[in-house]
Amino acid sequence: MSMIIISSAILISFFVAILVTHWQIETFSKAGIKGADMHKEGLPEIPEMGGIAAIVGFIVGVSILLGKPSEGISNPIFLTAIICIVGAGFIGMVDDMVAVRQRNKAFLPFLFSLPLGIQMMNTPIDVFGFTINHPVFILIAVPFGVTCAANASNMLEGFNGLGVGLSGINATTLIFLIYLTRGSHFGIYILFPLLGATLGFAIFNVYPSRIFPGDTFTLFSGAALGSAAIISNLITPGIILFIPMIIEFFLKFKGGFSAENFAEVDEEGYLSSIYDKTESITHWIVKHLRVKEWQLVALVWSMEAVLGIFIIVFFGLL
Numbered sequence: 001m002s003m004i005i006i007s008s009a010i011l012i013s014f015f016v017a018i019l020v021t022h023w024q025i026e027t028f029s030k031a032g033i034k035g036a037d038m039h040k041e042g043l044p045e046i047p048e049m050g051g052i053a054a055i056v057g058f059i060v061g062v063s064i065l066l067g068k069p070s071e072g073i074s075n076p077i078f079l080t081a082i083i084c085i086v087g088a089g090f091i092g093m094v095d096d097m098v099a100v101r102q103r104n105k106a107f108l109p110f111l112f113s114l115p116l117g118i119q120m121m122n123t124p125i126d127v128f129g130f131t132i133n134h135p136v137f138i139l140i141a142v143p144f145g146v147t148c149a150a151n152a153s154n155m156l157e158g159f160n161g162l163g164v165g166l167s168g169i170n171a172t173t174l175i176f177l178i179y180l181t182r183g184s185h186f187g188i189y190i191l192f193p194l195l196g197a198t199l200g201f202a203i204f205n206v207y208p209s210r211i212f213p214g215d216t217f218t219l220f221s222g223a224a225l226g227s228a229a230i231i232s233n234l235i236t237p238g239i240i241l242f243i244p245m246i247i248e249f250f251l252k253f254k255g256g257f258s259a260e261n262f263a264e265v266d267e268e269g270y271l272s273s274i275y276d277k278t279e280s281i282t283h284w285i286v287k288h289l290r291v292k293e294w295q296l297v298a299l300v301w302s303m304e305a306v307l308g309i310f311i312i313v314f315f316g317l318l
Contacts, residue, residue, distance in 0.1 A: 005065065006188065010196035013061030017200025020053035025204065025211050035212055038262050039159065039271065039293045046210060049096045051217025054164075054197040055089045058224070061193025077123070078186050080115040081227040084143070085190070087112025088150045089220030096214040102257065105215075109150045109223060113143030116227065128236050142230055149226025149238075152245035154218040155252055156281065156300070158261025159293055161206035163213055164198055165301045167221040170241050171195040173308035174225065178232050180316030187232030194224045207294040237311045244304060248281055255279035271296060 028034065028047035036043040062082060088109045094100055100108075117139045124133040125141070132138060157163040171191045178187055198221065204210045229238030239246075252259065259279035263271040269292045278284050285296055 006192050009061040009064040009189075010192045012064055013057040013193040013196030014200040015057075016060045017053050017057030017197040018203060020056045021050060021201050021204045021211060024050060024053055028211075037160075037209065039265050040208070041265070046212060048212045049093060049214045049216050050201060050205060050211035051089065051092060051096075051213045051215070051220055054201040054213070054217050055086065055220050057197030057200055058193045058220075059086070061196055062189070065189050065193070075186065077116065077119045077231050078189060080119045081186070081190060081231055084109070084113035084116050084146055085220060085224045085227055088146075088223035089216060092154075092215035092217065092219035095219070096216050105154075105219070106147060106151060109147040109219065110143045113146040113223075113227075114139075116146065116230075117142035120230070125230070125235055126233060127239075145230055145235065146223050146226040149229075149242065150219045150222035152242055152249055153222025153225070154215055155248040156245050156261070157213075157218055158282065159297050160209040161202065162297045162300060163218050163221070164202045164205045165297065166244075166304050167217075167225065168195060168198045168202065169301060169304045169308055170225050171198065171228075173241060173311055174228055174232070174234060174238070176312050177234055177237055177316050180312065181234070184232045187228035187234070190224055190228040190231075194221065194228075207297065234315075237315045240311055241304075241307065243307065244281060244300070251279050251281065251283075259283070265293070269293070 025047050028049065033048055034045040035048045036045055091100065091105060091108045095105060120142050121135040121139050123138070124131050125138060132141070153163065153167065156166065171194050174187060175191050175195070178185060201213070205213055226238065229235055255277060259275055261280050261282045262274060263286045264274050265271060270290055271286045271293060273283055273286045275283055278287065281300065282296060285291060285299060291299065
């Protein structure tokens with residue numbers, strides 16, 4: 001597929017996400033679909049579920065690609081990946097509305113990802129140098145991987161622009177890897193619309209946020225990144241890219257998933273910890289560094305960007 005079509009997909013995803021987000025801010029505010037911004041003076045309420053705009057932008061971008069069929073686009077592996085991505089976004093949207101139980105958030109993305117696992121049963125996958133080609137194992141491992149990616153992305157959030165920035169960095173890293181390793185391009189057709197939609201939504205979500213992404217965005221983007229890494233056979237670098245989210249999961253697990261990524265804000269805008277224990281990467285940063293919200297977010301972004309550069313160099317250039 002030509003770069004003109006792919007570039008069109010990312011641009012259209014970008015502008016559609018902008019338009020839908022702008023509409024959501026006005027409409028959801030009037031409808032009372034709002035939540036408190038915990039790190040601002042007076043706890044102002046801003047619209048939630050902004051991930052809907054990113055999903056719409058993503059779907060429109062993918063539709064542009066589907067309008068110009070190619071071997072990768074028409075492949076059932078790609079099409080079933082879209083099902084599990086949109087399914088994860090739907091679960092996130094329901095969770096934002098009625099608070100889905102944690103075990104259901106783990107099971108339902110797995111269910112939506114089973115068609116992808118079925119399509120990949122006869123496709124060998126490489127994990128840290130080990131080639132796995134047992135169909136039954138692949139059938140279970142693929143949806144398990146997508147589910148882990150979706151839920152891991154949902155862990156490291158809570159500050160303006162944090163999750164959306166991580167998604168953009170990770171999508172960019174995987175795009176570079178696919179081109180440098182000349183691997184399967186299936187993932188490109190997911191990552192470009194994802195990146196465009198993420199950047200369009202980010203305009204309204206970075207500090208100071210005018211809309212929250214919600215689980216709608218985090219589950220959707222995590223599933224998209226996981227699916228793209230799997231179908232492009234970039235599972236090992238994908239796992240390494242998710243190391244901060246994996247650490248976040250175990251910190252949350254240690255505390256029984258009871259702690260939130262929140263902090264107190266003083267008169268000068270600096271953050272201070274409200275927890276005795278460290279149950280998040282953000283807790284550790286707040287306890288050891290004097291930072292404002294935007295500085296904390298920039299620091300976590302920088303950590304992920306450095307990790308992404310390392311992965312590109314190690315897997316793509318060496």
